[in-house]
Amino acid sequence: MPETLNKSENNGGTGDRTQSESGVIPLQPPSPPRPGILTVKLGSAYRLSLPDDLDLDDSEAPVPKNTFADPEVCERWRLYAIGEYEGFQVSTEAMAVHATKGAVSWAAWHRPFKFEVSASPSSKLTVSLFVRDSKSNATTSSLGGYENQVVPLGLIRLNPFLETSGEQRVDIQNGTGRVELEVSYTEKEACPLETRAVWSVRGARSSGDLDLVYVEKKDTGRSYGMKVIDIRTVHDVVAPGSEADIDINMAPRLSLRSAIQHPFIAPLKFAFKSSRGTLKLLSPLASGGYLFDHLQRERRFDVNKARFYAAELVSTLEYLHNKHIILISLEPENILLDSSGHVSLCKPGLFGLELGEMGDGDRHRILPGTPKYPAPEVLLDNREASRAVDWWALGIVLYEMLTGIPPFYHKDGDERRHKIINQDLQLPESLPSTARDVLTKLLDKNPLQRLGVNGAAEVKAHPFFHDLKWQECLQRKYTTPFKPHDAAAVFWREPYTYQPIERAEREQREFQGEVYEQIGTTEFPLWLPIGSVNDKSNVIDKKASLDPRDDDKWELTWEPTTQEFHFKNRFTDERVTAKPKVTVRDRIFPPAAEHPSERQKEEALAAALEAGYSKHVFSQILGYGTNLNVWILDYDQTPHGIEIIPNTPDIIPVTPLEWAVVHERLDLVNLFLDNGADANFTISPRKGPALLKAAEKRYHRLVEILVQKTDRVSCTRALALAVEQQDAATANTLLAHGVHCDFKESDRPLPPHPFLWDYDSNLLRELEAEDFTPPLVRAARLGNEDLVALLLEHGANANIAYHDLGDRRCARHHCGYENRDLTIPANFSCGRVVQIAMEMGHSEIVQLLVDAGADINLTHPVWPIPVWPVPGHICQPVPRAVYVEVRAGLEAAVAARREDKT
Template identity: 35%
Template structure:
């Protein structure tokens, strides 16, 4: 049976679809423009209205079993003129004029940014970075472990070296135990030396690595597991390649232990058995390189300890080699990719999981029909999405790797994030605990802070637009509603967003600033902690009234710091809303007192929840309705005149270099 909360969302989605443009009609918001609502809006200015009165307890929704995509909330898109797709001169002129009107400032800004990037890039050529990982040494288990004779017996049968069998059993049997029957961390050197790096867990014959590391470059991640050796001295002998689109970057390493939970004594039973123990980072400068070159030759990379309570400042090292080879042909086309699976569909086209043939890297490819976005006046929004993706560099934003085009389609190539939508996980669990909600909010704050620094308003924050990567970190996506060139004091009046998340000033039509993003961040935090947005109602017009007038109510057991930050993020008066003077004041709030922001941006916190993902190809967190479909880039015979094609002249992108308007296959 569908839960009541899920049914409400379904009814709400249906009611929202009756007005596809999303603009409030006279009946739904007639009082917004009336004197009565003007008065109520004045009354609603207080950020703490309703707090002094007794708080009403909110019933938390139960976990949701039916995860139908029909319950996803629709976004209200801006109202623009309806433009013709016809090839006649007047129709083309109207389209071109509209694009110029809405996008002139954006184009000027992009040209400036492009010139700056090209200046920084020098003679940089995009290419292929190859990282060879040989072996590690001096890795130590940084916590106490338990001794279990049954487990030891099983471990004896998982390695190939009989001498190691005997040594392992003898060593673990003779180690002096602490009072709680655990092997102390002081003996970690010995235990780490004798525990195999890779085991077979019966009844499976597949090896599972007990130590592995993740490697990240330009926000593309890979996981590399040990083949042999011990936890202390693991042997990898792996090669990984990365598509390079920027002249400089950092190779980021994180080492994890994946020990059987019965062997671990972690104290906090809620922790997963995948434990982050150490990390490292090396700089890679690729500017002014035109021929294949070896950047690092058999260097030893030292790792810094990341496990709290471990006395050593370092924990382990890896021996690696790094090579770089510039591309000979920079122009991409759909034939450069293997199409693997369909992972999403919409009226615009489809999203497919693809593999780039030369590097073997897995990406998400979004194919967009040009005629469709022209006919629906979505050219500006589509170009804005590419512009934002090309400019933003943040660990919690889905990064753009490439964009290219054919005469009929536009293509965006993005990192493949396969942990599922936050919306899916929130539906499944009903609500999140405080620790998890705080980490997600902090990572989103970092992403929004980055966008604001580029004078971009996001405008559509909601669980449906947030993905989880395989480690459990968030990745913000879908930038079609972004507003560019918005300085701190600039205002815009475009009516867009998702009804439950609309800020009061947007509903009143008085213009809004970047501060609307802080309102939506507050709504999202509230929804994660309680299970529903603060002013939710199945009737959209009633919900708008609640956003403008109703007091903010909290569950009686809500954390005081969470309550306080919500009061200030959900201040109806944007002038006194937390974040109006910049993101720094939000980061300084006591709700985030446990967050080290430098560590956060380095993805140094291990998320409390890790999605079920087997590898980089895993699509189990996507709807089977899509993944069961045959992945095909359909052929479309649609003619668009030259004047229409010119609108897409700056679409093609390979990192810092814009390749202009070529639409040749």
């Protein structure tokens, strides 16, 4: 079913209007409008319905099955809206559907659309409503076969400056129902780029594309790509006194009246002239993100999806060639998707060409740029480029979409150029014949024989584009393969590189099994925990090895008169009140009676733990029926007499069993377990339960005892911790007792609700995604070949997925990673184990994984499968240069293994 976003029909209905309480205020900016911000708040929508001709499961039901008053419709169909103004699009999801009323609430009421006003006061605001079928598969059928995924519900279109301010209800065109809308306009001159309160200029894209600079406008939250050109080069071709000359001399903001307008080219939104003689042109980065970030997730596109994007790029190149513009550098870094999923080419340098003479006759204007995969004639002849270089570039892009990696790839630029000139094109046998043929002809090294040399018509006529209706493509009538999620778009990121920091030796101290390192100044030292001391499995613990018949002459006594517990030494008659030094629990207990209260029993237990009494005293305490599954004390790991680094979680609430493990009291561990202590009970899930503390201490006897009484998830977390500490002995102990190497997909907690706005729901969640990083992933990241082999031998999944590996938000000691591991950065923060092994350069581990069945062509893992309204975890994409290098390395590794076997 085609989209209706850009159709021109307007039935003129604007519906009822309700005045706001503040009165009716016309929105009438100056004509032409001055720069400003248009804010659109999308309120509730009422009486929305699916089209009558939609094939529903139960069309004869007594209650209409096409309205959102039906719970089944609400469950199946996911609502979203796309707002568009002056060529810029942004989307919003439905926040809630009230089935009893058939009303829909939108996130855009709390997070309104914000658009830059810079063109004509007659510009239309369009809000289009859609639903996605949660049961559909987005990878279906032919080019136009995506109808079952997205269904349009209608739209509203109006001139916001002819409307009134305040909340109003607008009838939906080409559909049913009404939408509450509130529009406001704030006149606001664009500040210079140097104004940090408004602009954030992040620098060149991390992928190495120095031609495009990332810029964010803070008041609207919009992202832009910026091209910087030298005004002096423009003046060479601009006639004095011309309109272009007037534009150039305006400062600091220019208002270029562009003749370049195309549905697949991002418009020019801002232009600034600097005092240094440069012109800075800004075009919006479409909110759907980079096309090749989506390619990363799928590894490669199927033919239908690749054909869709290639067709929109063909239309774009045809338009530019008709204007006598040669793009020369059609790079993946410049190809984005808008909120609808259509191509948006961000090349702000195009608009700089308008300041000169737009090509006329046979004279072409060539957009400056240096492509990473230049056409052979550019490398050999060093002559001015022709239109044929753009069709070569299209072939490079199409090849990568279909195979997942560019042709002629090599990390080194000189080697890459050598391969372009001398190496024959290599095509996978799995590609259909039409795809192989179009790639062969687009990537013909002879520009005179290359497909497209005689114009775009011969490209459009190729059988690869058979049955495609080019006019409908240009009018954006084809429904897109998928609708990107705005939150998934990451426009600027910097690759992580591992560069060990050389620093002076720092003082280290040991305290209760942990090693601390001094940081800060000598006058004000702070101490950072950096790991555990060496394996203590063979160390004799005096307390743990006490003969059960021994006691330290202390005993517990209950004084009925005072109704208090005391500890009494039978030799010296010394008495000590059975209360801990610090009461850490704020709980309400009933008043004391003839027998000890729960509070008194717990206080006696806490005091005995603090004093380190013998097993005899604890047996007496437990004789009163003391509950062991409680928060008994705070375990203070802080070295005495020194100040710990702020925010380091060294004050940890513990249970009696955990206290016994931390203090290596084997006798108490057995006693507590025999008297009802639950090995799975913990107050601090990220540091417990007791098995994790035993693994952290590397106390194998305790590990052997606790692993038999601990649940599956905690056992695997203990194994992950042992791997993280590269403690093969503890790992072997756990595996010998049948601990699973992998977590189940359902073990990870769901991502937070996306509509809690400023409320951080993470604070209430016990465990995070990084707590479930599989042991195999940790071993591969650390480069421990022996541990990888051990885990694979015990059934670890060679295709295991992970998420939030080394998340910079939680890069602290308590997130399950030792401090040393934080120096090992990962661009693949989400992915599969073979990818992290290749990124870290552990080729032997890659081979182990491939031999164990690692499939490098599996799609990017999704966690969880989106369940509305939770859209799922948003995986951060990898910088393209890093991704392609890893992908090429994996393909080479698989090919080498295949060759070895033959």
